[in-house]
Amino acid sequence: MMRYLAGRLLRAMLTIFLVVTFAFFVLRLSGDPALLIMSVDAPPESIAAFRQSWGLDQPVWVQYLAYIGHALTGDLGNSMRDGRPAIQLVVERIPATLAITVPAFLLKIAIGVPAGIYAALHRNSLADRLTMVLSVAGFTMPSFVLALLLVLLFAVRLGWLPSSGADGIAYAILPIVTLGAAGAAILARFTRSAMLEVLGQPFIRAASAKGLPWRRVVAEHALPNAAIPTTTIIGFMVGTLIAGAVVVESVFAWPGVGRLLVVAVANRDLAVVQAILLLVAATMVSANIAVDLLYGWIDPRMRQVPR
Amino acid sequence: MNAPLDAPLVQAENLVRHYRVRRGGRLFGEHATLRAVDGVSFALQAGRTLGLVGESGCGKTTTARLVLGLLTLTAGTIRVDGEILPGAGTARWRSLRQVMQMVFQDPLAALDRRVAVGRQVMEPLAIHGIANAGERRERALAILHSVGLQAHHFDRYPHELSGGQRQRVVLARALILSPRLLVCDEPISALDVSIQAQVVNLLLDLQAERGLAYLFISHDLRMVRQVSHEVAVMYLGRIVEQGDPDLLFAAPAHPYTQALVSAIPVATERGRKRLILKGDPPNPVSVPPGCAFHTRCPMAVARCRAETPALRLLDDGRRVACHLAPGMADA
Amino acid sequence: MTERAFTAIPRPIERSRTARFFEAWPPLTLLAMAWVALMLVVALGADWLAPYHFAALDLKARLQPPILFGGTWRHALGTDELGRDVLSRLIVSIRISVLIALFGTLIAATLGTTLGFVAAHFRRSVEWLILTLIDFQASMPFLIIALAVLAFFGNSLVLFVCLMGLNSWERYARIARGLTLSANEQGYAGAIRQLGASSWRIYGLHVLPNIASTLIVSMTITFPETILLESGLSFLGLGVQPPLSSLGNMVGYGREYITRASWILLFPSAVIILTTLSISILGDWLRDRLDPTLR
Numbered sequence: 049m050m051r052y053l054a055g056r057l058l059r060a061m062l063t064i065f066l067v068v069t070f071a072f073f074v075l076r077l078s079g080d081p082a083l084l085i086m087s088v089d090a091p092p093e094s095i096a097a098f099r100q101s102w103g104l105d106q107p108v109w110v111q112y113l114a115y116i117g118h119a120l121t122g123d124l125g126n127s128m129r130d131g132r133p134a135i136q137l138v139v140e141r142i143p144a145t146l147a148i149t150v151p152a153f154l155l156k157i158a159i160g161v162p163a164g165i166y167a168a169l170h171r172n173s174l175a176d177r178l179t180m181v182l183s184v185a186g187f188t189m190p191s192f193v194l195a196l197l198l199v200l201l202f203a204v205r206l207g208w209l210p211s212s213g214a215d216g217i218a219y220a221i222l223p224i225v226t227l228g229a230a231g232a233a234i235l236a237r238f239t240r241s242a243m244l245e246v247l248g249q250p251f252i253r254a255a256s257a258k259g260l261p262w263r264r265v266v267a268e269h270a271l272p273n274a275a276i277p278t279t280t281i282i283g284f285m286v287g288t289l290i291a292g293a294v295v296v297e298s299v300f301a302w303p304g305v306g307r308l309l310v311v312a313v314a315n316r317d318l319a320v321v322q323a324i325l326l327l328v329a330a331t332m333v334s335a336n337i338a339v340d341l342l343y344g345w346i347d348p349r350m351r352q353v354p355r
Numbered sequence: 356m357n358a359p360l361d362a363p364l365v366q367a368e369n370l371v372r373h374y375r376v377r378r379g380g381r382l383f384g385e386h387a388t389l390r391a392v393d394g395v396s397f398a399l400q401a402g403r404t405l406g407l408v409g410e411s412g413c414g415k416t417t418t419a420r421l422v423l424g425l426l427t428l429t430a431g432t433i434r435v436d437g438e439i440l441p442g443a444g445t446a447r448w449r450s451l452r453q454v455m456q457m458v459f460q461d462p463l464a465a466l467d468r469r470v471a472v473g474r475q476v477m478e479p480l481a482i483h484g485i486a487n488a489g490e491r492r493e494r495a496l497a498i499l500h501s502v503g504l505q506a507h508h509f510d511r512y513p514h515e516l517s518g519g520q521r522q523r524v525v526l527a528r529a530l531i532l533s534p535r536l537l538v539c540d541e542p543i544s545a546l547d548v549s550i551q552a553q554v555v556n557l558l559l560d561l562q563a564e565r566g567l568a569y570l571f572i573s574h575d576l577r578m579v580r581q582v583s584h585e586v587a588v589m590y591l592g593r594i595v596e597q598g599d600p601d602l603l604f605a606a607p608a609h610p611y612t613q614a615l616v617s618a619i620p621v622a623t624e625r626g627r628k629r630l631i632l633k634g635d636p637p638n639p640v641s642v643p644p645g646c647a648f649h650t651r652c653p654m655a656v657a658r659c660r661a662e663t664p665a666l667r668l669l670d671d672g673r674r675v676a677c678h679l680a681p682g683m684a685d686a
Numbered sequence: 687m688t689e690r691a692f693t694a695i696p697r698p699i700e701r702s703r704t705a706r707f708f709e710a711w712p713p714l715t716l717l718a719m720a721w722v723a724l725m726l727v728v729a730l731g732a733d734w735l736a737p738y739h740f741a742a743l744d745l746k747a748r749l750q751p752p753i754l755f756g757g758t759w760r761h762a763l764g765t766d767e768l769g770r771d772v773l774s775r776l777i778v779s780i781r782i783s784v785l786i787a788l789f790g791t792l793i794a795a796t797l798g799t800t801l802g803f804v805a806a807h808f809r810r811s812v813e814w815l816i817l818t819l820i821d822f823q824a825s826m827p828f829l830i831i832a833l834a835v836l837a838f839f840g841n842s843l844v845l846f847v848c849l850m851g852l853n854s855w856e857r858y859a860r861i862a863r864g865l866t867l868s869a870n871e872q873g874y875a876g877a878i879r880q881l882g883a884s885s886w887r888i889y890g891l892h893v894l895p896n897i898a899s900t901l902i903v904s905m906t907i908t909f910p911e912t913i914l915l916e917s918g919l920s921f922l923g924l925g926v927q928p929p930l931s932s933l934g935n936m937v938g939y940g941r942e943y944i945t946r947a948s949w950i951l952l953f954p955s956a957v958i959i960l961t962t963l964s965i966s967i968l969g970d971w972l973r974d975r976l977d978p979t980l981r
Contacts (some may be wrong), residue, residue, distance in 0.1 A: 482887065
């Protein structure tokens, strides 16, 4: 187990390192930031000064090492637009993103998992079919379409909720529902197939053949086993919280990290884009490691020390 | 350097194939050596059959793949017609496919299920650029006929044929290049018992017609006895006994051969002394010191644990690697 | 699967020919096929099908509603704020979106399959490198990578299509590598290599045809993903750039008029949903027919 974890940590660090390297080289390949930021007819002296202040006059490998060194100390450079540290800009936005993604995450689990279990236990019933239809819709409907349909219904037609902005709890409802609904559909479908897979196993037949009541078969044998793959997908969803919020935050003008990313991309504010890239990579990687740790707790097979 | 006229078709000397494996436990577990084949020598004359027997994992299949040049040797040499076997993938290795071919254990897996069997039989000709399309078809039909299939099988797909018919197709594909050596890796063990005899008889007929040499790998001792001119018994990567099949099976000299022979089911069970092996063969990563068989040998003495027995010639012409074999007391 | 599973005995039932036909070709699948075919026809024949040029202005008929909502046949799906015909814009947008998704999917399939073959063929450090790339791609949400690349390189149609082609290449790489390894290990690929065949022959003539059905089923999964990704980026204004228009652009543009002219965004939204849904349905049906082992 320890060896396994050490291997995972190594891979995680490698992933982060790859992201940093990717960001750096793509950054340098993408053209001269001095010319990007300064207007073309800026005086040569000021362009040279700009280059010097950003370290652009050094050889590439010096820039790379300096970049890695700075990244390790949490310094990802300043936003090329308003001059503040990129990392600070990003950190400021995190609470707003969490304010919609965490409730949405809980909503996904609260709806998706029970719906999936119910559908699996009542296979081919009306409820099962409805769950499947809704979950297919969740797969195939882009989140911006769902968001706009909700706006059209609840903000434009009914006038119950504001359509965009961030002035209180009412503003958070539609973003949360949008994020939660799509995730719940995916989770329901996944939970259902995980349950069906477990219910088809011989040990379930054995348990019910020895006379155990169906309710106990489900509670003691089926659910714990179906929990293992379901935990994986939930863990993966934790990692995609920020990425998933990109579109929804933009639709609702919600001032989170996702919207910051879209604005930064549109403005080609590279330092901010890199900071968010690293934040996303770190989230994904930590979520994956957390899932691995959870495995040890849920799956007794993992507790044994592998040979 | 001309090979002598009676040089064997295949001369294998001290074949060794080791694998580096990583032992679990620590983060960067230490490396260990898996001795899949550990000093195997034999010679195979044209038109003869060498049977290779042993439990699974004893190195039979690795030996077969080494002989074909599909695996690289850790040490030792293989000569084909006196010429050292070239490395896999080289041009010379490719052209040697016309001398040596292989028959597989599972014919369904060895065939491409999306290609009609006739085209698969023709494929070796296409690969080696032999003959034109029309002639290839003629030759494929002829070879299919000689392995007992009809022209209407040409356009069938593997799943439409029976297991025995598929193995005939695999044979036809191997034979279309007119090789002189056929390596048969458990060629009948995946077939129904009723089909096994047919395929074995076909192999014997083909040998008589074409003067083929077989390296015949099997764990079915009775089949091996029936087809082989010589038999080698392998245990943990080494040959422990080798010789004339009738001698070897009638009076096995090595305790391991005795155990294998006594495991053959016979009709007259009464009064027969059975030697039953306990446990599994040891892990080839940690081969026991001395005689590798001493951990399971009912007759082992102190010497067996200390000293590895060499393969020695007995009076009757076979070779045995056992300190206690009869006629070896002097050693 | 409840207790019914133990008692159910398959009964031969006399069925009519139509019933058997619909069993092999479910009505939903037929509808999905029809829709996908329609989208392909629209994508290929957009220039002939569009009643107006997609950028033609009709300032006298701005924000016209579609027919059935008080509109006229002159602009069957209404017009936008500049009086541009929504139907014509929709047709041209379908072409852009479908073609981008098609090329993206083909690029991803070609790239991924090739890398999978390369990994399975060379093993060792080459395989390790490709597996690391696969891990990297799978562990980062592609939307974020795509946004980063767009931020760094700016946008052009060629770059954008290539970017869509980088989406989910790792799925094909995994499949191609896994199936090639098993084919090499015990199966037909090893047998054919043993015959002296070149790698081109093995991968091109034997392995590829054998794994083609699995790859095609995977394409039905990645094609809708690519449409969603493209339309999402275009919706954000970071994908297809004006004057060109994709379905995502149309929705993004229509968002401004959601209160006054919701049809501008509803039609392209419906097309996106129906297209991704149809291909998913087709994919499920194909998977059951071609490759029941997949998922």
